[in-house]
Amino acid sequence: MMIGLSKSANRGQIWVGVAALLIAVGGPARRGAIRGTLVLGASTLVATKLLKPLFPRHRPPVHAVPGQRRFGDAADTPSFPSAHAALAAAFTTGVAIESRTAGYLIAPLAGAIAYSRVHTGAHWPSDVVAGSAVGVTVALLTQRFWSAHGQNAA
Structure with a gap:
């Protein structure tokens, strides 16, 4: 289950699907989906293009995680920070704003995706915590130029 959940978040695919559902709901959820989708791109840039090259940390060794929990070969990109966790936190925070x-x-879905990255051996726990912090920070920074709308806003 964790392998499938982790793979569903590749390139933010699951968040695009969630955004489509939120857009269909309308109202504040629709605005949240739009903000959340926009911060996906920004958090990807910060996590993968800015921070990963600065902190080229190796991923957990293959022998550290039982085979049934691991999905395929380890990625060849740096481990720190987790872009999956950054996307999950950014989208969720953007929606919550x-x-x-x-x-x-x-x-809970965002938390499960972040946990799945540790469970499957793709990241160290600190990678996921840092990625989550990146995502939340990027989403919160959007409020500097785009204020939240309505009474239900966080």
């Missing part, structure tokens, strides 16, 4: 309710509903 506009709609606390929608943010609360998708937060």
Whole structure:
């Protein structure tokens, strides 16, 4: 289950699907989906293009995780920070800025995706914590130039 969950978040695919559902709901959830989708790109740039080259940490060794929990070969990109965790945190925070309710509903999914990266041996726990911090920070920074709308905003 964790392998499938982790793979579903590759390139933010799962967040695009969640955004489509939130857009269909409308209202604050729709605005959250738009903000969340926009911060996906920004958090990807910060995590993968800025931070990973600065901190070229190796991923956990193959023997550190039982075979049934690992999915394929280890990625050849640096481990720190986790871009999957950054995307999950950025999208969820972006949604929550506009709609606390929608943010609360998708937060467990974001947490599960972040955990799946450690469970499958793709990242060290500190990679996931750092990635999550990157995502939350990027999403919160959007409020500097795009204020939240409505009473349900966080």
